[in-house]
Amino acid sequence: MPTKVAIIGAGGMLEHHASGFLTAGAEIVAIADVNPESAAKAAEQYDVPVVFDNPETMLQESDCDAVSIIVPNKFHAPLAIDCLAAGKHVFCEKPPAMNAAEVRQMIAAAEASGKRLMFNFNNRARPESYAMRELIENGTVGRINSAQAKWIRRTGIPGFGGWFTTKAMSGGGPLIDLLHMVDLAMYFMGYPEPAHVLGQTFRDLINDTSFKGPWGIPDNADGITDVEAAAHGMIVFKTGQILMLQASWAEMVKREEVSVVFQGSQAGGKVERLFEKDGLDETAIDTCELYVQKDGASVNRTIEVEDCPDMGRSRSAANFVRTIEGSEQPLNTPDQALSLMQVIDAIYQSAETGQPVSL
Numbered sequence: 001m002p003t004k005v006a007i008i009g010a011g012g013m014l015e016h017h018a019s020g021f022l023t024a025g026a027e028i029v030a031i032a033d034v035n036p037e038s039a040a041k042a043a044e045q046y047d048v049p050v051v052f053d054n055p056e057t058m059l060q061e062s063d064c065d066a067v068s069i070i071v072p073n074k075f076h077a078p079l080a081i082d083c084l085a086a087g088k089h090v091f092c093e094k095p096p097a098m099n100a101a102e103v104r105q106m107i108a109a110a111e112a113s114g115k116r117l118m119f120n121f122n123n124r125a126r127p128e129s130y131a132m133r134e135l136i137e138n139g140t141v142g143r144i145n146s147a148q149a150k151w152i153r154r155t156g157i158p159g160f161g162g163w164f165t166t167k168a169m170s171g172g173g174p175l176i177d178l179l180h181m182v183d184l185a186m187y188f189m190g191y192p193e194p195a196h197v198l199g200q201t202f203r204d205l206i207n208d209t210s211f212k213g214p215w216g217i218p219d220n221a222d223g224i225t226d227v228e229a230a231a232h233g234m235i236v237f238k239t240g241q242i243l244m245l246q247a248s249w250a251e252m253v254k255r256e257e258v259s260v261v262f263q264g265s266q267a268g269g270k271v272e273r274l275f276e277k278d279g280l281d282e283t284a285i286d287t288c289e290l291y292v293q294k295d296g297a298s299v300n301r302t303i304e305v306e307d308c309p310d311m312g313r314s315r316s317a318a319n320f321v322r323t324i325e326g327s328e329q330p331l332n333t334p335d336q337a338l339s340l341m342q343v344i345d346a347i348y349q350s351a352e353t354g355q356p357v358s359l
């Protein structure tokens, strides 16, 4: 019997979830969206038999094993908790929630129900990340002492006054939205426990319409834009490892860059995406490299992997289905999501107080 998945939220990310679930052999049995037109359109595209205009009715009436949550960040925790309480496995979009306190509640709900809770940290599912993890696991890299995580956009504000730029809906700006590279760096580093965090956020350009990105959601003239445009920070882990981070939607940088660079005791490395056209994944220029010292000489190795324009999004959704079916190991755990949100919370706290935060 195929795994039956229901989807909440028929916005921009649904296509990647649907593609991954179908690739893994699952069946999409229902779609719920508060905008019934969006739900109906997606249902037609993916031949889904039932649509709902709210998630609550879907949970009561739909016979599904798992639910995929693809809605604005404010709704991640309450919906995940409802789904878990109804006995469903949950695949939730990033960020895991608005803050670490909410992630703790989600974890408690997962433990109470015995169901799987996973998050869409899709960059872990990129071919580059699989290749790099193998080099880390087989000892080629040694211990990663230090890393730098960046997702920086020069003109990438995803619309003004919509949910992305309203803190009460999103939890914050690029720091929380573009947390992928911080997650990927911590994943490569073995998800060490954070000890101290120091950060700063900047709002200079957040209301400048010339910094709007080529994607996102429509502007809402009556809406609120109260999040940061850029964030910088440093995390020292209990192991002594250290991570620097930079995330921006609007910042005076040359071009969009998405990267994790690390320095290990045996080798350094880089997973990087640049763009011919900022923000358009189909114009990606991906690089995966390893830096070693061999026979007294510096050697840079290019790691060849297959192209993956969607940044692992479909593969990540497939991993969720295969995990609940028992044929793959999960690409992420709730404890890692908690640790990541603690770091994000601490950077916002440090920015607000001007003080380092100890965890």
Ligand SMILES: NC(=O)c1ccc[n+]([C@@H]2O[C@H](COP(=O)([O-])OP(=O)(O)OC[C@H]3O[C@@H](n4cnc5c(N)ncnc54)[C@H](O)[C@@H]3O)[C@@H](O)[C@H]2O)c1
Pocket (backbone or CB within 6 Å): 008, 009, 010, 011, 012, 013, 014, 032, 033, 034, 035, 038, 054, 055, 070, 071, 072, 073, 075, 093, 094, 095, 120, 122, 177, 217, 313
């Ligand atoms: N992993 C990635 O690469 C990636 C990329 C973009 C967005 N995201 C995440 O995906 C989530 C959704 O983003 P998006 O770009 O698809 O947003 P979107 O605004 O395009 O779509 C959200 C959809 O959810 C619906 N919705 C809102 N509240 C709802 C509710 N309470 N119940 C049911 N439906 C509801 C809206 O009507 C809309 O159709 C966000 O958490 C975002 O951070 C992830």
